[in-house]
Each structure stands twice: as C-alpha cells, then as structure tokens.
Amino acid sequence: xxxxxxxxxxxxxxxxxxxxxxxxxxxxxxxxxxxxxxxxxxxxxxxxxxxxxxxxxxxxxxxxxxxxxxxxxxxxxxxxxxxxxxxxxxxxxxxxxxxxxxxxxxxxxxxxxxxxxxxxxxxxxxxxxxxxxxxxxxxxxxx
Numbered sequence: 001x002x003x004x005x006x007x008x009x010x011x012x013x014x015x016x017x018x019x020x021x022x023x024x025x026x027x028x029x030x031x032x033x034x035x036x037x038x039x040x041x042x043x044x045x046x047x048x049x050x051x052x053x054x055x056x057x058x059x060x061x062x063x064x065x066x067x068x069x070x071x072x073x074x075x076x077x078x079x080x081x082x083x084x085x086x087x088x089x090x091x092x093x094x095x096x097x098x099x100x101x102x103x104x105x106x107x108x109x110x111x112x113x114x115x116x117x118x119x120x121x122x123x124x125x126x127x128x129x130x131x132x133x134x135x136x137x138x139x140x141x142x143x
Contacts, residue, residue, distance in 0.1 A: 012068065021069075025076040025092055032091040033083070041087060041120075045106055045143055048095040066104065069096045070122065070129035089130055090120045097122070104129070109137035 013021065028048070035044040073093045077084035090106050097104045104124045111117045111133065119137060121130040133139075 018072075021072055022076045024096065025073055026080070028092045028095045029077065029080075029082060029088060032088060032095070036091075041091075041108075042141075042143055045091060045094055048091055049098040052099075065100065066097060066102050066122075066124045066129050069093060069100075069102075074130070086120050086130065090122050093122045093129060097124070106143045107132070107139055108141040108143075109133040109139045111136040111138065 032044060032048060035047055039047065070093055073089055073096065074084075077089060077092070082088070094104060094106050102124065104122050106120055106122055108118070108120045109132075111119075113136060117137075119133040121128050121132050123129065123132075
C-alpha cells in the first residue's frame with residue numbers, strides 16, 4: 001500500500017518559494033495552537049478556513065498541489081520542536097488548502113480495543129492527503 005504522504009516530483013519550487021511555504025506553515029501552526037487554547041477543534045478549523053486579507057486563490061491550482069502541501073506540512077513540522085501530531089498537521093493543511101481555494105475535508109475517527117485512540121486527517125476528492133486512520137477506526141466527524 002502506498003503512503004498518503006509522498007515527496008513531490010523533482011523540479012518543483014525554487015528555494016525561495018520553499019522558504020516562503022515553510023514560513024507560512026510555521027505561522028499557521030502558531031495560529032492554530034493559539035486558537036486551540038480557547039476553542040475546540042471544529043471552531044478552530046472554522047476560524048482557520050475563514051477568508052483573511054491578503055493572498056487569495058486565483059485561477060485553477062496545479063494538479064497535485066494538495067499532495068505537495070501535505071508533504072511540506074509533515075516535513076516542516078517534523079523538524080521543529082513542536083507538536084506535530086495529526087490534529088495540528090490537519091489544521092495547518094486545511095488552512096493552506098483553504099487559502100488556495102482547494103476543496104478538502106478534515107476527517108476525525110476513533111478506535112477502541114486495548115486502548116482508546118483518536119485520529120484525524122485531510123482528504124480531497126475522497127483521497128487522503130495525510131495518513132488516514134486504520135481499519136479499526138470508525139469515522140465520527142467530517143468537516
């Protein structure tokens with residue numbers, strides 16, 4: 001089975017564009033953490049998706065952009081001393097996609113067994129962009 005997270009194809013973004021995207025990811029992460037201090041996950045997601053001044057989506061986004069944003073989100077958060085678990089990854093990716101006008105859903109699931117486990121990920125067009133829950137997971141919410 002192929003992983004939902006895969007490296008983008010060679011010949012992608014310039015070094016400057018990569019740095020700008022990494023900075024955007026860090027900024028969205030900080031905002032998501034701040035919002036989660038006083039709001040639940042659905043309210044935080046709603047606030048992150050709401051339009052803001054500045055950059056707006058223009059034209060048709062390139063194919064594979066959602067996968068590239070997911071890959072970048074996972075890689076940037078993994079090298080920082082921050083909480084890079086599924087909820088923060090999903091919130092950051094949802095914001096990046098919303099800003100670019102990309103359709104997406106954040107899926108929340110739970111599994112029980114030896115212990116309770118919760119998980120979330122982002123999907124677009126029915127395809128997981130972040131690692132989805134396993135077979136034991138039951139979807140409980142899709143936003």
